[in-house]
Amino acid sequence: MDISISVIICTYNRGQLLNRTFEALVRQTLPTHEFEVILINNNSTDQTAEICLHFQQTHPEFPFRYFKEKQQGLSYARNRGIEESHSDLLVFLDDDAFAEPEYLQNIQIFFKTHPDAAAAGGRIYPEFETQRPPWMSHFMLSLASTLNLGEHVRVFKKKYPIGANMILRRSTIEKYGDFDVALGRRGNKLEGAEEKDLFYRIRRNGEKIYYIPQAIVYHFVSDKRLEFNYFKRQAIGIGYSEKVRAKRHSSREYLKSITLEIGKWGATFLLCLGYMFRLRFQAGWRLVIFRWYVSRGLFFTSKL
Secondary structure (H helix, E strand, C coil), rough: CCCEEEEEEEEEHHHHHHHEEEHHHHCCCCHHHHEEEEEEEECCCCCHHHHHHHHHCEEEEECCCEEECCCCCCCHHHHHHHHHHCCCCCEECCCCCCCCCHHHHHHHHHHHHHCEEEEEECCCCCCCCECCCCCCCCCHHHHHCCCCCCCCECCCCCCCCCCEEEEEEHHHHHHHHHCEEEEEEEECCCCHHHHHHHHHHHHHCCCCCEEEEEEEEEECCCHHHCCCHHHHHHHHHHHHHHHHHHHCCHHHHHHHHHHHHHHEEEEEEHHHHHHCCCCHHHHHHHHHHHHHHHHHHHCCCCCC
């Protein structure tokens, strides 16, 4: 098969958004014989299976394949997608992320011209269901899986790609392993850190992870995701997942995470004061609340 890119979409109960995700891929400028789309259904209980079957029936010439992964967890689903794929370039796209028409073509061009790229991440714009809330400052946009490092290609230094729009070479996976199944979201539990864990492994070995500004997707941000209870659970999940990730590496790594968290408290207070002076009270106070729940997950939460 003359395939250069495998698009892997893992989904759990997001059937109502899949048609738009699929249609964005149908409109790609890259010829369909050069890529494939693999959908991994991770035990969805909604209409995901029926929606995928209908898409296959209405787009018989489109390179789409459907699988069901019974082991619950995003890392299991992503690893299954890797197993079922055929190409060297593995593009991971969220089930609620909508790619621009030149998305795959720009990725293909980039990796052809950057043979030193072990992995990469593209630009992610948020698409709010209604509107961006006043408490969501620039520093909180990552909660909406937003990533925008500007117009120029660069190597990730401190940050790393976000799972809604990330690309890995198969050779990179073969060198450093796939996604750790002890990490990552499971059903409705807001766990994570599986992406950070993998990219840290890659970076520690001196490999380059690039930011591709031309690889653009729009990420749907539902109103439910902006509710306080979801926000709280997400923040606790971030802290808890970092604890699990760090402890699986070493005690020293966990101590490093604790030290960094303490430092982030100082930065949080300074940012909060800045927003207060500008009368953006919700934005400032929400930063403190976020930090509190992340710390709670990192220090005190034993199980989500």
